[in-house]
Amino acid sequence: MDLKVSAILGETAEHHWYYSAKALALRVMLGRLASRRILDVGAGSGFFSRQLLRTTAADSVQCLDPNYPGDSEQFVGDKSLHFRTSFDGGNADLVLLMDVLAGIAAAALQSAGRIVGVLSGPKTMNNPLHIRFFRYVVTGLALTAIHTLLATAFIELVSPIPAIANGLAFTAATVLSYLVNTHWSFSARLTGESFRRFLIVSAIGLVLAILISWGVQLAGHHYLWGILAVAASVTPVTFLLHNFWTYRA
Numbered sequence: 001m002d003l004k005v006s007a008i009l010g011e012t013a014e015h016h017w018y019y020s021a022k023a024l025a026l027r028v029m030l031g032r033l034a035s036r037r038i039l040d041v042g043a044g045s046g047f048f049s050r051q052l053l054r055t056t057a058a059d060s061v062q063c064l065d066p067n068y069p070g071d072s073e074q075f076v077g078d079k080s081l082h083f084r085t086s087f088d089g090g091n092a093d094l095v096l097l098m099d100v101l102a103g104i105a106a107a108a109l110q111s112a113g114r115i116v117g118v119l120s121g122p123k124t125m126n127n128p129l130h131i132r133f134f135r136y137v138v139t140g141l142a143l144t145a146i147h148t149l150l151a152t153a154f155i156e157l158v159s160p161i162p163a164i165a166n167g168l169a170f171t172a173a174t175v176l177s178y179l180v181n182t183h184w185s186f187s188a189r190l191t192g193e194s195f196r197r198f199l200i201v202s203a204i205g206l207v208l209a210i211l212i213s214w215g216v217q218l219a220g221h222h223y224l225w226g227i228l229a230v231a232a233s234v235t236p237v238t239f240l241l242h243n244f245w246t247y248r249a
Contacts, residue, residue, distance in 0.1 A: 023051040026098070035094035039064065039087075046074070046081055048098060053079045062092070129243065135185040136239050139177065147173040174202060181242065188247040197246040205238040 026048060036059050040049045043063030052058050053076040060080040064087055074081040150169035155161070178198045182188050209230045216226035 022098075023048055026051070035092075036060075037092050038062070038094045038096065039092035040096040040098075041065075042097065043083075046083065048096065049081055050076050053077075053081065058094075062087075132185055132243060133236075133239055136181060136242070137235065139180050139185055140235065143173045143177050143180070146176065174199070177202075182247070186242065186247045194246055198242065201238050201241045201246055204241065205234050208234050208237065 034057050036057065038049065038052060038058050038061040040046070040061055040063045043049055043061075043065050044067075046061070046063045049061040049063050053061060058079070060082065062082045062084055064084050066085050068083050068085050071085060072083045074083070147169045150172055151165040154165035154168060158165075178195055179190070181198075182190055182194065188194060212230050212233060213226040216229055
């Protein structure tokens with residue numbers, strides 16, 4: 001939980017329904033993982049770290065956040081919580097990046113929205129391009145979650161081979177993405193030609209993502225910058241290609 005959010009919510013922060021639901025989702029996702037030492041990057045108030053110490057076999061958590069006023073220690077029962085402004089080394093069985101990835105996603109969507117806004121002219125709530133872009137982003141986020149659930153279910157219930165699981169999940173998510181984006185995001189008809197173009201644009205997006213990530217890595221930057229660059233550039237590019245080519249009348 002972000003430090004600013006924690007300060008705003010005050011004493012109610014620990015029991016807020018939204019963060020309690022996220023904590024429950026985190027525990028379900030971790031499932032049977034028996035992590036003993038956890039590194040929580042961008043931990044903020046340490047809300048999720050405390051939840052994991054209370055409900056899992058973890059012995060200690062190192063909360064890493066440059067916004068802390070200084071290093072400090074807390075305890076949850078006989079388990080330790082270490083707040084650090086910089087990483088002080090040590091091994092971790094599990095690394096959490098929840099707030100970091102949430103911040104990256106928010107920044108990426110903001111950047112993508114600005115790009116589309118510049119290309120689409122004056123900003124109005126009734127601008128069709130803005131509405132389509134909003135629906136496209138929502139669809140993308142939902143299908144990313146569906147891909148994750150399908151892949152996880154396949155690995156847990158069918159076969160413990162991630163490559164096959166992700167391949168099948170990607171195929172299913174791509175087909176579902178075409179159906180939802182065609183009907184909802186772009187209000188178009190299902191045709192063989194639009195499906196062919198949709199697959200081509202999806203392939204272009206995949207190639208761009210690989211090239212951008214590779215370029216960021218070669219430049220010596222952290223991989224999270226690569227994720228941010230991919231989200232901020234590939235999303236508006238594929239949206240514009242779909243809008244002006246895939247579903248062109």
